[in-house]
Amino acid sequence: MTTRPQTAADLARAESVGFSPRFAIPILIGPALNPINTTMIAVALTPIAHAVGVSAATVIWLVAGLYLVSAVSQPAMGKLADTFGPRRIYLFGLLIVAAAGVIPVLVPTFGGVLIARLLLGLGTSAAYPSAMTLISDQSARLGRPAPQALLSGLSISSLVTASIGPVLGGVLIHAFGWQSIFLVNIPLALIALVLAVLWLPADRSRVRAPRTVSAWRAIDPPGLALFAITIVALLLFLLDLRSELFWLIPIAAGALIALIWWEYRARVPFIDVRMLVHNGPLARTYLRLMLVFTGSYLVVYAMSQWLQTDVGLAPSTAGLFQIPTAIVAGICSVLVARAKRVRLPLIISAAASMVGGLLLTLLASDTPYFLILLALAIFGLPQGLASISNQAALYRQAPEGQIGVAAGLSRTSVQMGAIVASSIIGIVFGQAPSDAGLNTIGWIVAALTGAALVLTILDRSLRAPKP
Numbered sequence: 040m041t042t043r044p045q046t047a048a049d050l051a052r053a054e055s056v057g058f059s060p061r062f063a064i065p066i067l068i069g070p071a072l073n074p075i076n077t078t079m080i081a082v083a084l085t086p087i088a089h090a091v092g093v094s095a096a097t098v099i100w101l102v103a104g105l106y107l108v109s110a111v112s113q114p115a116m117g118k119l120a121d122t123f124g125p126r127r128i129y130l131f132g133l134l135i136v137a138a139a140g141v142i143p144v145l146v147p148t149f150g151g152v153l154i155a156r157l158l159l160g161l162g163t164s165a166a167y168p169s170a171m172t173l174i175s176d177q178s179a180r181l182g183r184p185a186p187q188a189l190l191s192g193l194s195i196s197s198l199v200t201a202s203i204g205p206v207l208g209g210v211l212i213h214a215f216g217w218q219s220i221f222l223v224n225i226p227l228a229l230i231a232l233v234l235a236v237l238w239l240p241a242d243r244s245r246v247r248a249p250r251t252v253s254a255w256r257a258i259d260p261p262g263l264a265l266f267a268i269t270i271v272a273l274l275l276f277l278l279d280l281r282s283e284l285f286w287l288i289p290i291a292a293g294a295l296i297a298l299i300w301w302e303y304r305a306r307v308p309f310i311d312v313r314m315l316v317h318n319g320p321l322a323r324t325y326l327r328l329m330l331v332f333t334g335s336y337l338v339v340y341a342m343s344q345w346l347q348t349d350v351g352l353a354p355s356t357a358g359l360f361q362i363p364t365a366i367v368a369g370i371c372s373v374l375v376a377r378a379k380r381v382r383l384p385l386i387i388s389a390a391a392s393m394v395g396g397l398l399l400t401l402l403a404s405d406t407p408y409f410l411i412l413l414a415l416a417i418f419g420l421p422q423g424l425a426s427i428s429n430q431a432a433l434y435r436q437a438p439e440g441q442i443g444v445a446a447g448l449s450r451t452s453v454q455m456g457a458i459v460a461s462s463i464i465g466i467v468f469g470q471a472p473s474d475a476g477l478n479t480i481g482w483i484v485a486a487l488t489g490a491a492l493v494l495t496i497l498d499r500s501l502r503a504p505k506p
Contacts, residue, residue, distance in 0.1 A: 058177065058186050061238040066173060067192055068231035069129060069166035071200040072136055072224065073450075076159050077105065077336075077457065078204030079211075079220050081343035082354045086217045091149040095344065095472065096465045098149075101156050102340060103278050103461040108160030110274060110454035111267045117168030117447030118309055122257045124242025125172035125443065126235065132165025133232040140224035147218065155221055162228075164450070167197075171434075171446040173239065179246040190434060191376035194427040198372050202365035202422060205343060209358020262309030265298035274455065277462045310448070314438055320500035321436040321445070324429055325452040327385070327498075330491035331425050333456035334392050334484040338399070338418050341464055341480045345472040346411075349404040363412050367419025372427055381428040382501035388428070389495055391420035392488035399481025403474045421488070432501065 056062045080101060088098040120128040139158035142151055170193060178185045211219040272291035276284050302308040315322055339361075346357040375384045395417040402411060429449070437445035463483060467476045495501065 054181065056177075056238060056240060057181060058189055062177065063189055063192065065231055065234035065239055066170045066189070067196040068227065068234070069133060069163075070170050070193060071196045072159075072166060072227060072231075073109065073163035074197045074201035075204045075207070076156075076163060076220075076224070077102075078201045078339055079208035080105075080156075081339050082205050082208045082347070082358045083212055083217045083220050084340070084344060085347045086212055086354055087149075087152060090147070090217060091152065093149050094470050095348075095468055096470060099340070099461050099465050100278075101152060103274075103458050104153055105156045105160035106454040106457040106461070107271065107274050107278070108157050109164050110451045110458065111270050112161050112164035113168060113450040113454065114266070114310065114444050114447030115263055116165040117172070117443030117445070118258060118263070120165070120169045120172045121441070121443040124245060125169040125176065126239050126242045128165050129169035129173070129235055129239075130232055132162045132169070133228045133235070135162030135165075136228040137225050137232070138162075140221045140228070143218045143221045152221075159221075159224065164447075167193075167450055168443040168447040172443040175442045176245050177240065180240065180244065187377060190430065191372075191427055194430045195372045195376065198368055198422060198426045199365070202361070202368045202419070205339070205358040205361040206365065207358070209353075209355040213353065213355035257307050259302075259305055259307060259309035262298065262302050262305055265294050265301060266309060268294040269298055270451070270455075274458045277459055279462070279465070281466060310444065311438070311441060314441070318436060318438070320498070321433070323494060323498050323500075324432050324436060325449060327491055327494055328425075328429055328449060328452040329456040329459075330487050330494070331389060331392060331421055331429075331456075332453045333459050334396065334488045334491075335418065335421060335425075336457045336460035337463060337480050337484050337487075338395070338415075340460060341468070341472070341477060342415065344464075344468065345474075345477045348472045349474060349477075350411075351404075360412060360415060363416035364419040364422065367416050368423035369419075371420055371423025375424055375427050378428070378431075380502070381432050382495065382498075384424040384428040385432075385495045385501065386492065388421035388424035389488050389492035391417055391424075393485050393492060395421075396481045396484030396486075396488060399484060400478045402477060402481070436500075 084095070084098050084101065087101065088095060116128055116132065135158055139155045139162060142155040142158070145151070146154070174185045174189060174193075207223075208220050211223060215222075269291050272287045272294060276287040276291065298310070299312055302310055302312040342360070343357055346352045346360055347354060352360070378384060395414055398410075398414040398417065402414065433445065433449050434442075463480065467479050467483075469476075
């Protein structure tokens with residue numbers, strides 16, 4: 040039995056919007072805010088470090104901090120969207136993003152910038168799982184499947200903004216200073232918020248099974264808290280391996296054991312552990328995402344710092360070096376958007392990342408620019424292919440009624456990859472980037488994506504066509 044929309048007006052509004060541009064535009068803007076902030080910061084790390092007087096190893100916490108918050112918040116926001124309604128959670132996240140944008144101007148210190156990044160991580164975490172739930176809910180209201188173009192568009196919008204992030208960041212820093220990469224979030228968030236209020240169907244019009252437990256039990260606060268302790272303890276250890284914070288390992292292990300024990304017994308678990316154990320394809324998708332995106336973020340952050348410090352480029356010029364990546368990624372995303380199968384694009388993306396990593400092992404500060412641009416262009420292939428194909432696999436593999444949490448966990452896999460990448464960069468680069476450090480990162484990228492290639496080739500579930 041399902042509950043029908045509260046009023047005829049709510050249903051009429053949902054049907055009038057359908058999957059039209061009025062539904063799609065606000066859906067696509069919000070999820071783009073997280074990737075653009077994750078890559079735009081890459082060209083700002085050096086200017087911010089100089090402005091606030093911290094080292095390269097310290098400033099990387101601006102990257103790690105956002106991902107630390109996002110890794111916990113993405114599935115949590117997905118659970119809230121599933122429970123209380125995705126539109127409501129979507130708007131809440133956009134308000135946080137707008138507020139975070141002004142903090143570095145008011146408090147231009149490392150502490151102020153770090154707080155802004157943490158709030159950006161929290162606010163942008165609401166967008167993707169809410170958007171996926173909004174699409175699923177609208178499909179239920181209308182009684183027809185969501186258009187593949189809309190689902191692909193969700194990945195493409197995030198992909199494009201992630202690709203242009205370094206370019207936009209470089210231009211903004213050159214014209215207005217490093218605080219501008221935070222201020223730009225304010226108009227973007229407010230535009231998405233206004234359009235969402237005007238066009239997205241109200242949460243009370245959702246077609247869903249009646250809740251049989253209280254909202255408190257539906258959220259599963261104990262499970263959420265244990266998940267947060269596990270992720271935070273593990274990632275804090277990974278973020279600063281040189282500090283030898285080994286005492287965090289038993290905390291993470293104990294919290295993980297308690298999480299599994301609790302979730303197996305919870306009536307409405309925060310993370311359906313039983314489902315993950317028996318859903319091998321979804322678990323492998325999470326692992327594949329982490330491996331590929333660890334390699335991608337190693338390249339984005341390492342190359343930006345290396346181009347500015349060792350090659351001697353200005354932030355704006357270093358950002359322009361990412362244009363070939365963006366162009367190749369855009370072309371690939373369009374080509375694969377309507378593909379019926381995901382296995383071949385995923386194989387190509389992993390293989391291209393491995394080749395690109397090997398090319399990084401040959402680069403030096405006196406390498407001709409065209410070879411550097413060629414290496415960066417190769418990484419456009421995995422950016423364009425992996426995001427859309429992995430999302431298509433996820434949408435197919437996620438259990439019905441858990442799309443918000445499943446989508447959030449997929450982003451947690453990506454965030455964990457980014458945190459591992461920032462930890463590796465901090466260790467390899469130390470106080471400053473170097474040619475030898477970049478070459479070492481190239482070998483690491485090749486190894487990680489080589490593992491992803493093997494995992495993809497051996498995964499028989501990917502041979503099935505998308506519905």
